Amino acid sequence: MIELRGVGKRYPGRPAVLRGVDLTLRPRDIVAVTGGNGSGKSTLLRIVAGVSRPSTGTVTGRPAPVGWVPERFPAQQRVSARDYLTHHGRIRGLDTHRARRRAGELLDRLALVGGDATRLRDLSKGNAQKVALAQALVVPPELLVLDEPWSGLDASAHATLRELIADVAGAGGTVVLTDHREAVLEATATVVHHIDGGRLVARTSTVDTAVVDLAGSGPPPWRGMPGVFEAHRDGGVVRIRVDGARCDELLAVALHEGWSVRGVRR
Numbered sequence: 001m002i003e004l005r006g007v008g009k010r011y012p013g014r015p016a017v018l019r020g021v022d023l024t025l026r027p028r029d030i031v032a033v034t035g036g037n038g039s040g041k042s043t044l045l046r047i048v049a050g051v052s053r054p055s056t057g058t059v060t061g062r063p064a065p066v067g068w069v070p071e072r073f074p075a076q077q078r079v080s081a082r083d084y085l086t087h088h089g090r091i092r093g094l095d096t097h098r099a100r101r102r103a104g105e106l107l108d109r110l111a112l113v114g115g116d117a118t119r120l121r122d123l124s125k126g127n128a129q130k131v132a133l134a135q136a137l138v139v140p141p142e143l144l145v146l147d148e149p150w151s152g153l154d155a156s157a158h159a160t161l162r163e164l165i166a167d168v169a170g171a172g173g174t175v176v177l178t179d180h181r182e183a184v185l186e187a188t189a190t191v192v193h194h195i196d197g198g199r200l201v202a203r204t205s206t207v208d209t210a211v212v213d214l215a216g217s218g219p220p221p222w223r224g225m226p227g228v229f230e231a232h233r234d235g236g237v238v239r240i241r242v243d244g245a246r247c248d249e250l251l252a253v254a255l256h257e258g259w260s261v262r263g264v265r266r
């Protein structure tokens with residue numbers, strides 16, 4: 001468990017950005033931090049990741065390794081994506097062969113355009129973001145900190161990113177993330193905190209979501225239904241993530257429209 005107690009941050013010559021922040025991060029939590037521009041989200045994430053020190057207060061229980069995706073990625077390098085990731089894997093204790101294999105797997109999964117021999121400086125913004133994500137995951141982290149990870153990613157990588165986040169949490173890790181699109185955060189996170197005036201306010205705790213698998217054809221009755229976060233077709237089955245409180249309503253409508261229920265998971 002990672003604990004922040006009384007954490008404050010003040011940059012020289014400026015008013016405090018964070019004041020007295022208490023935050024407990026548990027294994028399997030996917031924690032979103034929301035707030036306006038300049039409210040201190042990146043500052044808080046840097047402190048959680050250990051990239052920046054708080055001016056006051058303490059952070060205890062930070063595990064290793066930490067996966068960290070900064071808001072800006074140093075993309076102006078001649079090194080290839082594969083060599084860059086292999087290097088990061090070796091820094092974190094993998095041998096060259098395993099680091100290279102893991103780099104290839106992650107870049108395949110994220111569908112890096114141009115292949116893993118592309119030099120960092122030749123990558124588009126979205127592809128650079130994929131390499132930044134792969135860098136954070138090259139050794140499965142116990143703490144994954146993502147500052148605006150959806151920035152620039154194409155739609156198919158959005159779904160992959162959610163899967164990668166779920167993999168880390170499912171393996172007992174903790175994920176902390178921020179983004180400007182609150183709907184995206186609320187569909188992904190299990191806990192949402194909001195920063196206001198330098199203080200942290202828990203807004204939603206443990207968002208109850210359900211995953212419903214449906215088989216059938218015809219117009220999708222869930223389209224436009226409140227509480228439906230996303231729907232993906234995979235072969236003959238459509239997998240829908242829905243607000244747990246709306247799950248029965250979705251099932252009733254789908255059954256009425258002739259779809260059959262293949263599975264429901266909370």
Ligand SMILES: Nc1ncnc2c1ncn2[C@@H]1O[C@H](COP(=O)(O)OP(=O)(O)OP(=O)(O)O)[C@@H](O)[C@H]1O
Pocket residue numbers: 011012014017035036037038039040041042043044
């Ligand atoms: N290294 C720094 N030195 C001085 N001031 C800084 C530094 N980093 C951030 N700040 C200031 O601290 C405040 C909070 O910045 P931060 O980047 O944490 O906010 P944010 O909520 O992530 O913003 P955004 O949504 O625009 O990304 C801003 O006023 C910013 O100018």
